[in-house]
Amino acid sequence: MSERNQVQAEVNMEVNLGGIALANPVTVASGTFGYGREYEAYVDLARLGAIIVKGTTLEPRAGNPTPRIIETPAGMLNAVGLQNPGVDVFIQEHLPYLREKQATVIVNIAGNTVEEYARLTAILDKQDGIAGLEVNISCPNVEKGGLQFGTDPNTAAGVVAAVRQNTSLPVIVKLSPNVTDVVAIARAVVEAGADALSLINTLLGMAIDIETRRPVLANIFGGLSGPAIKPVALRMVYQVAREVEVPIMGVGGIVNWQDALEFILAGATAVSIGTGNFINPGISEQIIDDLENYLVEQGIRDIRQLIGAAWL
Amino acid sequence: MSERNQVQAEVNMEVNLGGIALANPVTVASGTFGYGREYEAYVDLARLGAIIVKGTTLEPRAGNPTPRIIETPAGMLNAVGLQNPGVDVFIQEHLPYLREKQATVIVNIAGNTVEEYARLTAILDKQDGIAGLEVNISCPNVEKGGLQFGTDPNTAAGVVAAVRQNTSLPVIVKLSPNVTDVVAIARAVVEAGADALSLINTLLGMAIDIETRRPVLANIFGGLSGPAIKPVALRMVYQVAREVEVPIMGVGGIVNWQDALEFILAGATAVSIGTGNFINPGISEQIIDDLENYLVEQGIRDIRQLIGAAWL
Amino acid sequence: MSLVEQAVIIRNEEIVPGYLELELRAPGIARQALPGQFINIRVGSTLDPLLRRPFSVYDNDKNAGDITILYKVVGRGTGMMAELDMGETLDVLGPLGRPFSLPENLQRVVLVGGGVGMAPLVYLARVSCERGAAVTALVGARTASELLGLNHLRGMGVKVMVTTDDGSQGIQGQVTDGLEPLLTESDYDFIYCCGPEPMMARVADMAHRYGLKGEVALEENMACGIGACLGCAHRVKQGQDYSYVQICHEGPVFSMSEVVFDV
Amino acid sequence: MSLVEQAVIIRNEEIVPGYLELELRAPGIARQALPGQFINIRVGSTLDPLLRRPFSVYDNDKNAGDITILYKVVGRGTGMMAELDMGETLDVLGPLGRPFSLPENLQRVVLVGGGVGMAPLVYLARVSCERGAAVTALVGARTASELLGLNHLRGMGVKVMVTTDDGSQGIQGQVTDGLEPLLTESDYDFIYCCGPEPMMARVADMAHRYGLKGEVALEENMACGIGACLGCAHRVKQGQDYSYVQICHEGPVFSMSEVVFDV
Ligand SMILES: Cc1cc2nc3c(=O)[nH]c(=O)nc-3n(C[C@H](O)[C@H](O)[C@H](O)COP(=O)(O)OP(=O)(O)OC[C@H]3O[C@@H](n4cnc5c(N)ncnc54)[C@H](O)[C@@H]3O)c2cc1C
Ligand SMILES: Cc1cc2nc3c(=O)[nH]c(=O)nc-3n(C[C@H](O)[C@H](O)[C@H](O)COP(=O)(O)OP(=O)(O)OC[C@H]3O[C@@H](n4cnc5c(N)ncnc54)[C@H](O)[C@@H]3O)c2cc1C
Ligand SMILES: Cc1cc2nc3c(=O)[nH]c(=O)nc-3n(C[C@H](O)[C@H](O)[C@H](O)COP(=O)(O)O)c2cc1C
Ligand SMILES: Cc1cc2nc3c(=O)[nH]c(=O)nc-3n(C[C@H](O)[C@H](O)[C@H](O)COP(=O)(O)O)c2cc1C
Numbered sequence A, B: 001m002s003e004r005n006q007v008q009a010e011v012n013m014e015v016n017l018g019g020i021a022l023a024n025p026v027t028v029a030s031g032t033f034g035y036g037r038e039y040e041a042y043v044d045l046a047r048l049g050a051i052i053v054k055g056t057t058l059e060p061r062a063g064n065p066t067p068r069i070i071e072t073p074a075g076m077l078n079a080v081g082l083q084n085p086g087v088d089v090f091i092q093e094h095l096p097y098l099r100e101k102q103a104t105v106i107v108n109i110a111g112n113t114v115e116e117y118a119r120l121t122a123i124l125d126k127q128d129g130i131a132g133l134e135v136n137i138s139c140p141n142v143e144k145g146g147l148q149f150g151t152d153p154n155t156a157a158g159v160v161a162a163v164r165q166n167t168s169l170p171v172i173v174k175l176s177p178n179v180t181d182v183v184a185i186a187r188a189v190v191e192a193g194a195d196a197l198s199l200i201n202t203l204l205g206m207a208i209d210i211e212t213r214r215p216v217l218a219n220i221f222g223g224l225s226g227p228a229i230k231p232v233a234l235r236m237v238y239q240v241a242r243e244v245e246v247p248i249m250g251v252g253g254i255v256n257w258q259d260a261l262e263f264i265l266a267g268a269t270a271v272s273i274g275t276g277n278f279i280n281p282g283i284s285e286q287i288i289d290d291l292e293n294y295l296v297e298q299g300i301r302d303i304r305q306l307i308g309a310a311w312l
Numbered sequence C, D: 001m002s003l004v005e006q007a008v009i010i011r012n013e014e015i016v017p018g019y020l021e022l023e024l025r026a027p028g029i030a031r032q033a034l035p036g037q038f039i040n041i042r043v044g045s046t047l048d049p050l051l052r053r054p055f056s057v058y059d060n061d062k063n064a065g066d067i068t069i070l071y072k073v074v075g076r077g078t079g080m081m082a083e084l085d086m087g088e089t090l091d092v093l094g095p096l097g098r099p100f101s102l103p104e105n106l107q108r109v110v111l112v113g114g115g116v117g118m119a120p121l122v123y124l125a126r127v128s129c130e131r132g133a134a135v136t137a138l139v140g141a142r143t144a145s146e147l148l149g150l151n152h153l154r155g156m157g158v159k160v161m162v163t164t165d166d167g168s169q170g171i172q173g174q175v176t177d178g179l180e181p182l183l184t185e186s187d188y189d190f191i192y193c194c195g196p197e198p199m200m201a202r203v204a205d206m207a208h209r210y211g212l213k214g215e216v217a218l219e220e221n222m223a224c225g226i227g228a229c230l231g232c233a234h235r236v237k238q239g240q241d242y243s244y245v246q247i248c249h250e251g252p253v254f255s256m257s258e259v260v261f262d263v
């Protein structure tokens, strides 16, 4: 028995995220891990709690002009613009690879209309090798003048209900942090059928190039991610986890096991690593190892004992 | 003529913030500069565009239990809880000192009811040596279950109207970033009589101590400030400055002249340095010097030419 | 008047495992620094870590313009400090805070330090000795290898007593176990104490019982170090109630009798 | 297969003002690295700066296991790199990206580099020479003091031509002014180019006019360097339209004819 297997035997790292059985709570966040393949040199893909693939849309999307990214203090802005080859290419080219690698796959889906979400869901529902869907509601609602679905409880619930109707797969809803009352949105989407929530998506930000005196990003605004946003993400997880019944996936600025543990203590059942993958492509597996070791050292037999342990 | 005066003669740094004449756009942010006295060893107080004093309330406030602060990646959380000696002590002990130092003083005011804001304003309106008021609307509204005034356009406007009725001093309204639509709040408070806006106040965040498995801050939640939040602050300044007629004071993560310039290019007429003062107590005066030098080097005669220059 | 100084590192030496002495050439600060005051060090020059780290003045050679701090490696900032080499510079703000009061006619003083709480007491011992006081120091630690400042103190002619939790050196037990006999036997004018807050609380209690006046040096997370952020609040007695004072500004030294200890 | 390696700094030397050569012992990466590939360096170990910085492999000694990069100090990351000393370690990810294609039977190749755009061309020149090709390098810079790689190239027996914007060395003008006569006089099999995008656009144009095939190495802000973040997109032709490719993954080397240049 390898050393790692011994550790695994001693402690339980398995969690259940709204019907998705995860071997451990450590997943990788949408848009930061490609389709897994990009990381095969650095990570044993089958070992991850789950791989959440790049946001997938019905049709291919070219994405935004460049520059698309810029570093900020302990963070980064991105305005990739949901570049992706569309759901058909995903199913034909990427899903078989992930299946073969025995990865637990969660597909992040995005659309500009409720109809698009519904059709996308129906297509993915029929595929083998998908453990669940993550619904990105931080997308502009073209029928409502481009306002994001995720900024209003009713619109958010509308998307989720449409997804729910079209699949029996577990549905995770990914919330936007750019709202006044994240708990209200959380409640609305849970009522509409979400099995789990993931939070947070990126904060809306920008940077200006003082040389050219123009916004750095071609898109002007971008999404702020990385350690800079961790305090905001943690706060939202803590607030929401106490108010809803469904499990939470914590995302935002996790770059080591201590960060991951903070989210679990705040009430997250699982965590997702985003920007951290860019700093160290092997970080996700490292965090699994480190959390396991922590449990062993602390004599904690089951990681689930720590979920929400910081609640007062 | 000293070297500095020569520079000043060459370029104009004066700006007008909604009726407050500032010798230069660089102010220091409420809650980070005490009552000026704390910095007299490091900064020529009269030279600052303005000193915005610690949030002042009608009655003294003891503030929150400790720990009140914790460092975060490129930022910090604080939950000081508006500790202040109350407006009477401010007027008797601190204002005379600031007058004597010939500082341009802006008083940041806070309350738990509209009535409190109104009475506080009426008291301050009668004092000499106050250049303007900055209304902190990120305070819990005790009449509405503790929801912050600043998270709803109507409630925010209610506070501002009450302040406006009780003073002829210029009124700056300081907006909370923890909202879905900052432009809507901005419009509402401008309509209610704000002469200028300052944005942003802190983002709501938290941290968890993995040793004790409890929130680090005694207050659980705290306000995130520092370079980490700069991209969010800059985005909000850019969004709001294009939509309202009144001048904007940009606040959030400024630690050098390049940061300050980014805010000015985004549309800020003045900037405010907060957390940066903790890193380097002389930072505010340094930024004035550096901005002046930048203008000279670039051959820009008037800093006002740069306000909003990044708008596309 | 405190100032920001670019201090050159003269020495950065691990003296016992996990504890280092850092000697800095900072003449402007050294000239002014008094026992009990502290300096606020900017670690690194990037935005992470962001805030300065506070350290007591452990020793001070005014003539050379050198101040020394004694620090324990506990986290990221002190971890980075431990990597610094001679000749590098550090951005240092100080001296900060209210020093220990040294009443003119001190004859016999006792210092009680637990762990890294010895840091502010060594310079205090030096100045007390210079002023002709007879100094007894009671130094406590968990174990013999973590006893700090003994050589410095002995070099000054201080009478040193030791307690360790595990009995590996000196009296087995806590500093309070060593203190009680001292207070019974001798007649001190003043007691100074620094260490974990529960320890300081017990020492303050004992001092009170023996009618001895004294001071403690407190700690709290700090952002500014100069009284502006109101982060470093600590409770002090105010009649039956309490109020908050800023440790960096109104402290870190407080009279034992005024502090509401967090225990 | 690319990997993360803790590389030891062998040399970090300013060769002309503002430009340094950094030699790293990174045997795992050196063994695999091909001309045109790059490495992604983590500068510092804190969260600021956060992202890795990409640099072309400037030279590679596979036997020793040493790779060299040539970098220009332009901002915070490269500024911090310039402070690094021999013996320190750097966290390096590589080799990354698609290398220059080196067709088997290359006889005569011409390299065109502008400014720090020389970085990927020196190792390419070395490998081309080793394979027996006759290599001409046209090296451009604003002024004589910023000409890079000349000694390395001459040492390999490369025919070197120089242009400077200010005429302080070689032909006065831009590399394209030096290139046109070369293309008229000689018959090259292949052209490689790296430099500012407007320059590459003009070179690609000229190569096209002369019917010469070639490749360019592009740059774009990067986060991951491995094709995952989609940050480093660049336009390539797709029929009458364009599509985005990832520079880090499908590039940084592209055929001159497929790139839509940003000019
Ligand atoms: C007035 C004063 C004097 C001090 N003197 C000494 C001394 O002489 N020797 C010594 O070893 N230590 C001393 N300390 C404690 C020392 O400041 C902390 O151990 C140090 O800041 C920890 O930094 P870190 O980055 O290694 O730890 P981290 O845990 O990574 O620090 C994270 C954050 O918490 C803050 N922090 C953590 N612990 C403390 C603390 N105890 N006090 C204040 N802020 C803290 C840090 O400043 C930082 O903002 C003193 C503290 C105060 C307030
Ligand atoms: C494939 C590739 C190969 C390169 N090879 C070399 C080389 O051999 N020598 C050399 O001197 N430079 C090279 N560069 C450019 C080099 O990466 C940047 O100059 C460097 O990242 C700037 O970092 P900084 O922190 O000093 O600048 P800052 O301006 O402080 O950087 C801020 C941010 O912008 C990014 N950034 C800034 N400029 C660039 C750029 N041109 N390309 C990518 N990211 C950028 C940085 O990574 C960082 O995220 C290469 C770039 C790429 C994409
Ligand atoms: C380059 C990039 C692309 C992203 N793309 C997506 C996406 O397609 N769908 C989505 O829901 N979130 C996307 N995100 C958000 C991340 O999944 C994650 O929620 C966010 O980055 C916060 O986590 P972090 O701080 O660990 O990066 C993206 C983030 C980055 C940095
Ligand atoms: C310790 C601390 C105390 C603060 N107190 C106040 C306050 O009393 N009133 C207020 O309007 N803002 C207060 N703020 C917010 C700041 O004025 C500023 O808006 C915010 O910190 C963002 O700027 P920065 O990133 O430069 O710090 C406080 C911030 C800090 C860090």
Ligand code: FES
Binding pocket: C221, C222, C223, C224, C225, C226, C227, C228, C229, C230, C231, C232, C233, C246, C247, C248, C249
């Ligand atoms: S540390 Fe800021 S008031 Fe004490």
Ligand code: FES
Binding pocket: D221, D222, D223, D224, D225, D226, D227, D228, D229, D230, D231, D232, D233, D246, D247, D248, D249
């Ligand atoms: S840098 Fe991330 S895809 Fe190229």
